[in-house]
Amino acid sequence: MNAAATSMPPSLAVAGLRISAGGKVLVPGLSLTIGRGEIVGMVGASGSGKTISAFSLARLLPDTLTQSGEISLEGERIDRLSESEMRKVRGGRIGMVFQDPLSSFNPLRTVGSILVESICRHQRLPARQARELAIDTLATMRLPGRKASVDAYPHMLSGGQRQRAMIGLALVNRPALIIADEPTTALDPTIQLQILALLRHQASSAACLFITHDIGAASAICDRLAVMNEGEIVEEGPTDRLLASPTHPFTRELLSHAPGGARFR
Numbered sequence: 125m126n127a128a129a130t131s132m133p134p135s136l137a138v139a140g141l142r143i144s145a146g147g148k149v150l151v152p153g154l155s156l157t158i159g160r161g162e163i164v165g166m167v168g169a170s171g172s173g174k175t176i177s178a179f180s181l182a183r184l185l186p187d188t189l190t191q192s193g194e195i196s197l198e199g200e201r202i203d204r205l206s207e208s209e210m211r212k213v214r215g216g217r218i219g220m221v222f223q224d225p226l227s228s229f230n231p232l233r234t235v236g237s238i239l240v241e242s243i244c245r246h247q248r249l250p251a252r253q254a255r256e257l258a259i260d261t262l263a264t265m266r267l268p269g270r271k272a273s274v275d276a277y278p279h280m281l282s283g284g285q286r287q288r289a290m291i292g293l294a295l296v297n298r299p300a301l302i303i304a305d306e307p308t309t310a311l312d313p314t315i316q317l318q319i320l321a322l323l324r325h326q327a328s329s330a331a332c333l334f335i336t337h338d339i340g341a342a343s344a345i346c347d348r349l350a351v352m353n354e355g356e357i358v359e360e361g362p363t364d365r366l367l368a369s370p371t372h373p374f375t376r377e378l379l380s381h382a383p384g385g386a387r388f389r
């Protein structure tokens with residue numbers, strides 16, 4: 125790594141993130157750093173705080189939850205931005221992939237028009253160029269028949285194709301950070317592998333936070349794992365090291381319950 129690269133701030137740096145619901149503290153003080161091109165898997169049992177932590181990075185928590193703490197994207201404190209400034213960050217510098225693209229995509233809009241709108245808003249390209257970029261992006265995501273996919277409505281695509289389109293939408297504006305929350309949980313295992321490989325390959329220049337309860341899926345694509353329990357990261361380390369020699373009792377328990385363990389490696 126050269127001197128310029130080492131002096132660059134990480135893509136994401138979180139320090140002292142605290143999330144509460146009324147008087148109840150759900151996440152007491154989370155700190156996490158993700159470098160450019162790195163994929164970090166946040167794993168843990170249901171209710172351990174993975175989703176609320178991920179959503180808080182994009183400031184997407186419901187009004188019933190409050191957050192504090194520092195969130196920096198490429199060195200810029202985004203926790204200090206106004207809501208209207210955050211709207212430019214979401215979909216632009218932060219791309220998001222959720223479990224169920226059918227409920228995230230507007231059913232009345234073609235997949236292409238959803239991409240075009242996002243490209244025009246964040247890259248300020250004219251509509252014609254935006255449509256070309258949408259077509260190219262969907263082709264890169266290996267959706268069939270170039271123009272057929274761009275003009276398809278979400279319900280016309282299979283679950284796997286929809287998820288590819290959602291990854292395309294998350295990546296099209298070349299974000300600094302991708303938040304992928306259980307992106308393959310609803311898909312069958314053979315498709316899961318393809319989608320994870322696509323995410324790994326296409327997200328190569330962004331930082332990616334991959335939320336899952338499936339340690340096998342995390343081990344397939346993550347450089348590092350962060351194990352969550354009751355709102356705290358109890359263990360963090362390179363994927364191979366953490367899977368081979370977990371030190372925290374909760375990590376050991378999580379691994380012992382993983383069906384097939386790290387089955388993709």
Ligand SMILES: Nc1ncnc2c1ncn2[C@@H]1O[C@H](COP(=O)(O)OP(=O)(O)OP(=O)(O)O)[C@@H](O)[C@H]1O
Nearest residue numbers: 145150169170171172173174175176177186188337
């Ligand atoms: N809107 C809310 N109001 C109050 N508490 C909430 C709210 N949303 C989530 N919680 C609580 O926050 C905690 C963490 O929830 P979260 O959804 O982040 O867990 P998770 O690790 O993502 O679980 P899962 O794998 O089941 O999605 C849980 O105790 C949950 O009940």
